[in-house]
Amino acid sequence: MTSSRLEYLVPLAIILLVSMTLHEIAHGYVAYRMGDPTAKSRGRLSLNPMHHLDPVGTAMFAVTYLFTGFIFGWAKPVPISPFYFKNHQKGMALVGIAGPATNFCLAAVFWAVLRLLQPTLMAMPGYANGSVQLAVAKILLLGLELNVVLGLFNLVPIPPLDGSRILGAFLPPKQYVRWASLDQYGWVFIIALILILNYSGSSVIANAYASLFHWLLPGYYV
Numbered sequence: 001m002t003s004s005r006l007e008y009l010v011p012l013a014i015i016l017l018v019s020m021t022l023h024e025i026a027h028g029y030v031a032y033r034m035g036d037p038t039a040k041s042r043g044r045l046s047l048n049p050m051h052h053l054d055p056v057g058t059a060m061f062a063v064t065y066l067f068t069g070f071i072f073g074w075a076k077p078v079p080i081s082p083f084y085f086k087n088h089q090k091g092m093a094l095v096g097i098a099g100p101a102t103n104f105c106l107a108a109v110f111w112a113v114l115r116l117l118q119p120t121l122m123a124m125p126g127y128a129n130g131s132v133q134l135a136v137a138k139i140l141l142l143g144l145e146l147n148v149v150l151g152l153f154n155l156v157p158i159p160p161l162d163g164s165r166i167l168g169a170f171l172p173p174k175q176y177v178r179w180a181s182l183d184q185y186g187w188v189f190i191i192a193l194i195l196i197l198n199y200s201g202s203s204v205i206a207n208a209y210a211s212l213f214h215w216l217l218p219g220y221y222v
Helices: 003-007 009-033 055-067 088-123 132-154 162-168 173-180 183-200 202-216
Strands: none
Touching: 003 009, 003 055, 009 055, 009 088, 009 132, 088 132, 088 162, 088 173, 162 173
16 A cells, blocks of 8 residues: 555545446436336436445455555446346447446546646646645546546456446347356456456556556646
8 A cells, every 4th residue: 555545545435436426327327218217216316326335346446446556346236127128138238338438428527627727737836746736637637547447447348347238239149148147257257357467467557558648648747
């Protein structure tokens, strides 16, 4: 654990709550628009983050951020009943893509604010010496990074992640049933993937991250 991570734990938690809440609402709202009232009837279209928190998943976000720097966790999944959809597979794919799309939209908002404020923040005296301006830049960058991570991670085609729902739309019906049945085992593969990336592919991920954010925010340093 580093002091800088601990220092930004509170703003991270706030950004995370907002991002996860909107991610889950997006799933439920798209399902509702396609005729599935399940999420709405169970109060899951609410902006109250407490309706979407999973205690263990939320704790995992804090633990992984503080001790590894690699953020991993989960919210309480929105209940979806695909039997309300005219086409189960395509319906679930649209519901699945809504969550990551929301995170990418949030990332775009953080990026736009950073680009807008970049000249002002970096021109202020003391920018590189722990100033309030630097803290603001770091928090905005944290929001950008977190939502990019949430969006990309959820697109991995491993059940029960959203990417598996999107992939499922292209499978024959019989294979789709087998594919969907893997949801109960998916977390084993996800945790294994995270461990592999964290211990053997960290430098590759770090380099990819650096390249992405240098491209998105040229000349920015925080």
